[in-house]
Amino acid sequence: MLPSFFKATVRQRLALWASMLGVLACVFGAAEFIGSVKLSGFARAIATHAGAVAALSETDAAYSRIVVALVSDGDRSSLAGDVDAISVAMKAVIARSDDEIRARAVAAAQGLQELSSKLGADNTAAREALRRVATQRNELRVLLNAAVAGVSESLGAHVESSRQNTMLLASLSLFLAALIIWFEHRWLVRPISTMATALRVPGEDAGWVRKLARRGDEIGMLGRALHVHLSEERTRQEAAKERLALLAGEVERQQALRVRGQAFQGNIASIATALETHATSMTDASNELSQLSGFVDQHAGAAAQSSQRAANHVDQMSTSLNEIAELLATTAGEAQRTSEIANAAKTLVGAATDDSALLREAVGSISAVVTLISTVANQTNLLALNATIEAARAGESGRGFAVVAAEVKQLANRTAEATEQVRQGLDSIGTAAERITGRIGALVASVDAVETSADSIAELARRQDDTSRSINIGTAQAADDVRGMAEQVERVAGMIEDWRKMTDRMTQASADIDHQAAALRQAVDSFMTDTQAAQRT
């Protein structure tokens, strides 16, 4: 719907807003002008009507004098002046008024002229003319009051209408201004701030800038320029970043080469140093070896003689060991015999143990017999007591029996004493038999200990014999080894002579290595110096 020339540029938009607000302002101004014109009209009308009313009011005194004079038949000589004054006032009303008021005022003026002409006539005619004048005067007053009321009413309606118009126009203007400000902020301020952000932080709000660049107004021109600028800036940044990356790579490569070269130089220097050190060490070692070989050769002969002597000493030690073995065999035989004796003693002790058991049994049998005898003695004693009692009961006839019973009782008592003594002797025998049994047990333990010791001695003697035999064999082997060692020492002496010759050759080779290491160090140093000089250039 928009015309083709309208591209909604900022200038055209401003012209549009100016025209819209201008139309509103013109309408508002015209309404205010009309209102002021109308207000002045209302003021004039009110002033006119108020002046007419005032003019009429000023003639009220004259009118009253005329009425009093005519009604009370008073003096009429001064009434002509009053009528003339009222006529002048009426003419003033005629001059100020128009339409109906003017016509009514003209009629009132004519009535006044009629009243003036009839002042000299009779009272009836004069009073009739006065009545007409009074009627016309009252009607004129009513008309004037109605006119004032009408003007006031119109003025109120105009003020109300003007107030409504002013309020609506002001509201519309404010709404329009707010609308313009909001949309212009959307179209103008926000894009500018967006572009400022894009300029400040490249890459941010790029989509907004592309969108702005499609617009057809000044913001679109600015957006396109900014887009081009940002694109070029991005291209420059990318190119600079690529160059920076290349330079960084080159620097890194040069650095790596320098580090590797320095490491290589250091390695070569350390190798050369090591070669020189080793060559020196080899030379020293060769010299020392040469000296040592002579010394060793000298001592090898002494070692061979010492080995021979050691072999003789070993043979003598072997002979001594054989003698020790024979002694140990004798000890073993003695221990064996001791063991046999102990076994015999153990057999004897066993027999003694059996005998002591038989003795305890015999003592027990005797004790049983003694107990039996004691029991018989007790019963005999009881029988003697009964016989004594029976003898006493029999009296004189039983006196002899009482003597016999007393004898029997004594016999029984003696038997009891004898059995008690036998029992004590048997207890002593039993105690002695118990002691014998205990001592036999101790003897058995001692015999067992002797047997065990004899067995241990025999075992130790056998082991010692075996050990001495092993030592003897080892000693013989040691003697053979010592002899072999003497032969080896002699061979080593020959090898040391060959070694000394070889150390002479090593000394020459180490000197040659020393020269070669120095030459290598010099060559690498000169190469690294040339390379670094070439890199700096």
Add this chain to the structure above:
Amino acid sequence: MTTWLRFSAAMARRRRVGEHDFPLLAKVLHWSTAALVLTMFCVGVLMKQIGSGACADALMTFHKTAGFLLLILVAARITYRILARLIGRWARGAGDRAVHRVLYVLLVAIPLLGLAGVSDFGAREIYGGISLPEIWPKGAGHADLLFLGHAILAFALVGLVAVHICLALDDYIQHPAQPAAAKKAAAAKPSSILQPDMP
């Protein structure tokens, strides 16, 4: 549902963007309506301010005549729009915002309110000795109220016209039309920047 609404809104915007060229008759009707509304707004304000007198009566007669013409014009626009849409010459979405609907409602309601007021007031005569149809009982005593509603809605209509102008400009600025050459270029290279004509 939301996706469909977004899609239809995007399609409507695309159609609007590509179809700024309305039929000539639509343009004539649109700008005639705009001129009439602006004229009647100014005349109405001044007429109300004058209040009474011959000048006010003349302006009133002109206002009534122009209002009647505006009512006929709006009816013709609505009819044309419906017919054009039915025959496919009016793209759905072109000027299809809610603002337009409210505008059409006000463009019909305001003249009808004025006609009701003059019917009540009893002054339905316009130029050519034509008397407008009476749609309100004469002397019902609601003339002042009807005129007040007429005036308030007229000011609201002018404010809405301003919103309509701003939205149209916003659409034009934010979604500028692509010339044919630019469309081809955009189809060939979507990321290229369009270069609309500048004054």
